[in-house]
Amino acid sequence: DGVTGDVGGFVYTAEMEILGGTTNLNVDLGLVATLPSIKAAAMDDLTAALLTHLMVSDYSAENWKALNTAKTNGDLAINAATDSASVAAAKAAALTAMDAVPTFS
DSSP states (O other): OOOOEEETTEEEOOOOOOOTTOOOOSOOOOOOOOHHHHHHHHHHHHHHHHHHHHHHOOOOHHHHHHHHHHHHHHHHHHHHOOSHHHHHHHHHHHHHHHHTSOOOO
């Protein structure tokens, strides 16, 4: 994943040569988000959304349970995802389900 030149404000200037068939583990070519970190961030987003719902809206006991169920189901779907696109889809579906839970008017 190495890139030379201007990389998001960072300019890579060191020169290196790695011969074919060899490995150099002493060079960090940048940060790569791993699937576990992507999943954790998505679940954090669902938790933040749940707290926002709690702070700005009133729910009946039944609807509060439905809101928590939507969040829990979202967490389960995120955990079951096998790639970042599936994580994003699971998160979006959970947020949509949470937003659809009726509040007291």
